[in-house]
Structures are given as C-alpha cells and as structure tokens.
Amino acid sequence: MSNALDALIEIFTWVGLGGGILLAFIAVVLLLADGxxxxxxxxxxxxxxxxxxxxxxxxxxxxxxxxxPHDDARVGDDDMADIFFRRGTPNRMRLTRSSPTVRxxxxxxxxxLALGAVSFIASIVVLFVRG
Numbered sequence: 722m723s724n725a726l727d728a729l730i731e732i733f734t735w736v737g738l739g740g741g742i743l744l745a746f747i748a749v750v751l752l753l754a755d756g757x758x759x760x761x762x763x764x765x766x767x768x769x770x771x772x773x774x775x776x777x778x779x780x781x782x783x784x785x786x787x788x789x790p791h792d793d794a795r796v797g798d799d800d801m802a803d804i805f806f807r808r809g810t811p812n813r814m815r816l817t818r819s820s821p822t823v824r825x826x827x828x829x830x831x832x833x834l835a836l837g838a839v840s841f842i843a844s845i846v847v848l849f850v851r852g
Contacts, residue, residue: 723851726847727844727847730840730843730844730847731840731844733836733837733840734837734840734841734844735837736833736836736837737833737834737835737836737837737838737839737840737841738834738837738838738841739837740833740837741830741831741833741834741835741836741837742834744826744829744830744833744834745827745830745834747826747830748823748826748827748830751820751822751823751826752819752823752827755819755820755823756807756808756809756810757807757808757809758805758806758807758808758815758818758819759778759779759805759806759807759808760803760804760805760818761776761777761778761803761804761805761806761814762776762801762802762803762804763775763776763801763802763803763804763814764776764800764801765788765796765799765800765801765802768785771787771788772787772788772793772796773785773786773787773788774786774788774796774802774804774814776804776806776814778806778811779808782811784806784811784812784813784814785812786812786813786814792815792816795816796816802816803816804816805817805818
C-alpha cells in the first residue's frame with residue numbers, strides 16, 4: 722500500500738508542478754496577447770433599434786460599439802456604463818477589465834500548482850513519518 726501511495730503522491734507532484742508551470746506560461750502569453758484595456762465612462766444610446774455605447778478614447782476620438790444581448794442585460798436601463806476599451810483598437814469594448822479566458826487559465830494554473838505543492842509537502846511528511 723505504501724508503494725502505491727508514494728507513486729500517487731509522486732505523480733500528483735510532477736503533474737501538478739509541471740502542468741501548473743505550463744498553464745502559467747500559457748496564461749502569461751494570453752495576457753500579453755489580450756493587450757491593454759483602459760477604463761472609460763460610456764453613454765448608452767438607442768441607434769436604429771439597437772443599443773450602442775459611445776465613449777471618448779485617449780486621443781479624444783469618439784468610439785461606438787453595439788451592446789451584445791449579454792452586455793445589454795448587464796447594463797440594464799442605465800444611461801451610462803463603465804466600460805473598458807482596447808488601447809489602439811477603435812470601437813472595441815467590454816465590460817470587464819480582464820478577459821474571461823485569461824482569468825480561467827490563471828485560476829486553473831493556480832489550482833494545479835497548489836495540487837503540486839500540497840503533494841510535494843505530503844511526500845516530505847510521508848518520508849519523515851516512515852523515517
């Protein structure tokens with residue numbers, strides 16, 4: 722039984738630490754690819770039967786983007802909304818600062834790294850208990 726426990730802990734340690742580092746690297750690449758998003762206050766208006774948001778970017782230009790049904794539901798009946806627009810890309814906005822994909826991969830990486838760390842500590846504890 723102890724050999725099976727040792728093997729299981731060893732597998733979780735290597736998979737946890739190796740997989741967690743790989744996922745952390747992927748999260749950093751996704752974060753860099755996502756670009757820089759800047760906060761702004763946008764005006765919500767109805768144009769041709771659909772709701773759009775308009776805001777001023779850093780250069781003073783006016784931008785406009787349609788609200789998706791999900792974003793429209795989140796904004797509700799408000800006349801103004803806090804948005805995030807991508808620096809250097811006109812007419813692109815979202816309601817959250819970070820990408821949901823980046824957040825998911827980052828949290829997954831943290832969880833897998835935690836599994837590896839706990840397994841590593843468990844292997845040291847088992848080593849000294851058998852001592």
